[in-house]
Amino acid sequence: MKLNGAQILVNSLKSEGVSHVFGYPGGAVLHIYDALNACEDIKHILVRHEQGATHGADGYARASGKCGVTLVTSGPGITNAVTGIATAHMDSIPMVIISGQVPSPLIGMDAFQEVDAVGITRSCVKHNFLIKDISEIAITVKKAFHIATTGRPGPVLIDIPKDITIAKMEVEEYPKTIEMRSYKSTIKASDHQIKKAVVMLANSKRPILYAGGGCIIGNASKELREFTHMTGFPITQTLMGLGAYPMTDNQSLGMLGMHGTYEANMAMHGSDCVVAIGSRFDDRITGNLEKFCPTAKFIHIDIDPSQISKNVVADIPIVGQTKQVLQALIDQMKDKKLADISNWWSQIEEWRKVDSLAYKKSPGVIKPQTVIEMLYEVTKGKAIVTSDVGQHQMWAAQYYLFDEPRQWINSGGLGTMGFGLPAAMGAKLAMPDRDVACVTGDGSIQMMLQELSTMLQYSTPVKIINLNNGYLGMVRQWQEFFYEKRYAMSYMEALPDFVKLAESYGHMGIRVEKEEDLKPALIEAFNQKERTVFLDIVTDPSENVFPMIPAGGGHSDMLLAGRDEMVSKDETDFNAV
Amino acid sequence: MRHIISVILENEAGALSRVAGLFSARGFNIESLTVAATTDSTLSRMTIVSVGDDGIIEQIVKQLDKLIDVVKVVDLTATEHIERELLLAKISISSDTQADVEAKLDQFNAKIIDAAEEAYIVELAGKSQKIKDFLSAFNAEQIIEVSRTGVTGVCQKI
Numbered sequence A: 001m002k003l004n005g006a007q008i009l010v011n012s013l014k015s016e017g018v019s020h021v022f023g024y025p026g027g028a029v030l031h032i033y034d035a036l037n038a039c040e041d042i043k044h045i046l047v048r049h050e051q052g053a054t055h056g057a058d059g060y061a062r063a064s065g066k067c068g069v070t071l072v073t074s075g076p077g078i079t080n081a082v083t084g085i086a087t088a089h090m091d092s093i094p095m096v097i098i099s100g101q102v103p104s105p106l107i108g109m110d111a112f113q114e115v116d117a118v119g120i121t122r123s124c125v126k127h128n129f130l131i132k133d134i135s136e137i138a139i140t141v142k143k144a145f146h147i148a149t150t151g152r153p154g155p156v157l158i159d160i161p162k163d164i165t166i167a168k169m170e171v172e173e174y175p176k177t178i179e180m181r182s183y184k185s186t187i188k189a190s191d192h193q194i195k196k197a198v199v200m201l202a203n204s205k206r207p208i209l210y211a212g213g214g215c216i217i218g219n220a221s222k223e224l225r226e227f228t229h230m231t232g233f234p235i236t237q238t239l240m241g242l243g244a245y246p247m248t249d250n251q252s253l254g255m256l257g258m259h260g261t262y263e264a265n266m267a268m269h270g271s272d273c274v275v276a277i278g279s280r281f282d283d284r285i286t287g288n289l290e291k292f293c294p295t296a297k298f299i300h301i302d303i304d305p306s307q308i309s310k311n312v313v314a315d316i317p318i319v320g321q322t323k324q325v326l327q328a329l330i331d332q333m334k335d336k337k338l339a340d341i342s343n344w345w346s347q348i349e350e351w352r353k354v355d356s357l358a359y360k361k362s363p364g365v366i367k368p369q370t371v372i373e374m375l376y377e378v379t380k381g382k383a384i385v386t387s388d389v390g391q392h393q394m395w396a397a398q399y400y401l402f403d404e405p406r407q408w409i410n411s412g413g414l415g416t417m418g419f420g421l422p423a424a425m426g427a428k429l430a431m432p433d434r435d436v437a438c439v440t441g442d443g444s445i446q447m448m449l450q451e452l453s454t455m456l457q458y459s460t461p462v463k464i465i466n467l468n469n470g471y472l473g474m475v476r477q478w479q480e481f482f483y484e485k486r487y488a489m490s491y492m493e494a495l496p497d498f499v500k501l502a503e504s505y506g507h508m509g510i511r512v513e514k515e516e517d518l519k520p521a522l523i524e525a526f527n528q529k530e531r532t533v534f535l536d537i538v539t540d541p542s543e544n545v546f547p548m549i550p551a552g553g554g555h556s557d558m559l560l561a562g563r564d565e566m567v568s569k570d571e572t573d574f575n576a577v
Numbered sequence B: 001m002r003h004i005i006s007v008i009l010e011n012e013a014g015a016l017s018r019v020a021g022l023f024s025a026r027g028f029n030i031e032s033l034t035v036a037a038t039t040d041s042t043l044s045r046m047t048i049v050s051v052g053d054d055g056i057i058e059q060i061v062k063q064l065d066k067l068i069d070v071v072k073v074v075d076l077t078a079t080e081h082i083e084r085e086l087l088l089a090k091i092s093i094s095s096d097t098q099a100d101v102e103a104k105l106d107q108f109n110a111k112i113i114d115a116a117e118e119a120y121i122v123e124l125a126g127k128s129q130k131i132k133d134f135l136s137a138f139n140a141e142q143i144i145e146v147s148r149t150g151v152t153g154v155c156q157k158i
Helices: A005-015 A027-037 A050-064 A076-090 A117-124 A134-149 A162-166 A191-203 A213-217 A221-231 A262-270 A322-333 A342-352 A368-378 A391-399 A420-430 A451-457 A473-482 A498-504 A515-527 A571-575 B015-025 B054-066 B098-108 B128-136
Strands: A002-004 A020-023 A043-046 A068-072 A095-101 A127-130 A155-161 A168-170 A207-211 A235-237 A252-255 A273-277 A297-302 A316-319 A384-387 A436-441 A463-468 A508-512 A533-538 B002-010 B032-037 B043-051 B070-075 B081-092 B111-115 B119-126 B143-155
Touching: A002 A005, A005 A027, A005 A134, A005 A162, A005 A168, A020 A050, A020 A420, A027 A068, A027 A095, A027 A162, A043 A451, A050 A068, A050 A076, A050 A095, A050 A420, A050 A451, A068 A076, A076 A095, A076 A117, A076 A155, A095 A117, A095 A134, A095 A162, A117 A127, A117 A155, A117 B015, A127 A134, A134 A155, A134 A168, A155 A162, A191 A273, A191 A297, A191 A316, A191 A322, A207 A221, A207 A262, A213 A221, A221 A322, A235 A262, A252 A262, A252 A391, A262 A342, A273 A322, A297 A322, A368 A391, A368 A436, A368 A463, A368 A515, A384 A391, A384 A420, A391 A436, A391 A463, A391 A473, A420 A436, A420 A451, A463 A498, A463 A515, A498 A508, A498 A533, A508 A515, A515 A533, B002 B015, B002 B054, B002 B143, B015 B032, B015 B043, B015 B054, B032 B143, B043 B143, B054 B070, B081 B128, B098 B119, B098 B128, B119 B128, B128 B143
Parallel strands: A020 A043, A020 A068, A068 A095, A095 A155, A127 A155, A207 A235, A207 A273, A235 A252, A273 A297, A297 A316, A384 A436, A436 A463, A463 A533, A508 A533
Antiparallel strands: A002 A168, B002 B043, B002 B070, B032 B043, B081 B119, B081 B143, B111 B119
């Protein structure tokens, strides 16, 4: 039987077990849409902007652990998708993006809606392909899914010219396995390195585990919990790692880094042995590298060799999957006698008493921290929470205590405003039985508002928690601290009536201006199981995110809310962003 | 320090731009880059000369290795190796200078591959330092044009 390229492509997606495709049609992909239309096994989500398609597929992937799939047309279709691809790339999210291309004979002729998709996306994908012949379609799809989902995952783009989707050929069986001489995804950690790590860990008097997104992407949460309990070591998690270990557990010190807790950052600063597990010593974590962990030795576990000794030189590098390396450590440390760390814990308890997330309520205004605390209470800590980028993101990370992996979904690496809403939609599609909340702000939400329409079409009830302070809050905070309160272009003078806006999209809107109305509104919103509810919550416009390590500072330079005066640092420190 | 990095990669369209893009995106320095097919027509060998401290070179090697099209990366500088570069140069001659130019060509074992009345085109293969020494043996006005291939190299171990 002969099939056309579009049919072969859709059949290949089916063979990969794809259940949802987030996309937007256009000239170059019309044949693919025609084939998709005839396929009952794949549900297509028609977004309202291609960026929403990539973020939607991303949220779907992060919530489910499966590979997200996006289909866009050539030219503006793929350029619109680029922000979402870069977002997935920075956070190592498995995604396959299929972009239409102008017909092969027109490539390079400046054809209508032509853009060099492979060239434009090269630096923000794990790999990309331009299909040149119909016979390459199936094998390329196989390779793309293999590359996207194995090793350190990431987005893979397949660019397919229109004429190739029209051409016909005899159908061949979809390849079951794939071998690539230039890509080996299975790395077995060196036993020798693990043995060395065991000795260092057993003798450490002030150890700390520093777990990142690699524990979640690598599905290592179970092993991480076992290892942490077994050793009795304190553990801190990065923004991307929250939920890998339960934040409500006593061994958890909370998040570390620029807006991390006092105990987490001080423990890093005072540690003699830092164990980085699936984390990459990002600048938001380390602050000033010269002041970073002055007395520590580093054990660095990561699947990507290029992360090791990139920012911080590892004393014991272990290249391998977090899950397998942790299991090996558990096996080898089972009957090891560990050094007594009770003094270390006493010191950590002293730091804990500082209560660095305490904040003062003031009458008449709703504190954004209170909103997150109440969201946690109303959802009993069980919701999937997505966020946009800015102050609200940090408050969500600090005050919603995530106990499970894949419960917290945010754009940590790229910091993409507009991510939260489409990601919530994707998460709800992946996990229809879970409550999904999108914590956002009046700046971020306006970047992807159009997806409210998609959410009505596909009935993906999400609760939007808009912390509305009228400002681009994080920008305002930096201007207050570092630019002598010159609030350049960070105030939004004209905001829409978000309640009416939600209603015009067919959703429910509730405005909350008083703290006493907050809890009833949240309860009402989550009782509306079938509807998307937009909670527009007016919050204190002057509130800042604390603790904070100022640019150029180290972990012991933290500033605490109401206790330290924020002072502008030396101008040279402004290199930090 | 100067390093010669040898890369075996899939002979695919776009593989070169992946490598070049990696260097520009991460701010790595390229002193020279040569690429051509190997005896296996599905593979190319690329030889890159870069300058950086040990940490940077380590990152270059790891980042290259991470590219899906790259099959193998070797830092030749870390092993016993042979490096060569080819120079083609147009050198002007006159009745006054011809004898002197020819003496210098002899001294460096450079070969005349085209002789015209006013100029020789010469070829010289050798380490980059030898090429530099050769060029500095002439006055600037004697050298009309220079074309260098950049360094290529192989590991000496069989």
